[in-house]
Amino acid sequence: MILDPFSEKALSPEDKIFSSITALDYSWEKKDQPRFKKGFKTGRCLPYLVAANPVNFGKPTKLSTAEALAACLYILGEKSKALNILSKFTWGETFITLNSEALDAYSGAESSADIIIIQNQFIR
Secondary structure (H helix, E strand, C coil): CEECCCCCCECCHHHHHCCCCEECCCCHHHCCCHHHHCCCCCEEECCCCECCCCCCCCCECCCCHHHHHHHHHHHCCCHHHHHHHHCCCCCHHHHHHHHHHHHHHHHCCCCHHHHHHHHHHHCC
């Protein structure tokens, strides 16, 4: 599975079927280049979450790659792995604090469609 903010399908616990996760670390300023417009067959976008990283603190959907990967793991039921990744950053615990209610709700969803419904409760 590839974390792709342009995917039409939201990440959900049903995506546990994938054996690996790829999070691309590149500047979103280049998102309009042709290679990023195609999308990925196994791409999944993250639901609404708020960044805690120092560059984008408090901004919705402006997650660092570490935040995105940790959120993905958390939603897929791998909370301890998510916390381990975030423990490397001074702001890691803050990410969980800011998004704990949403992450818990997303991790309890059954499908991508459920994620979209739940997400609408958190969009500010």
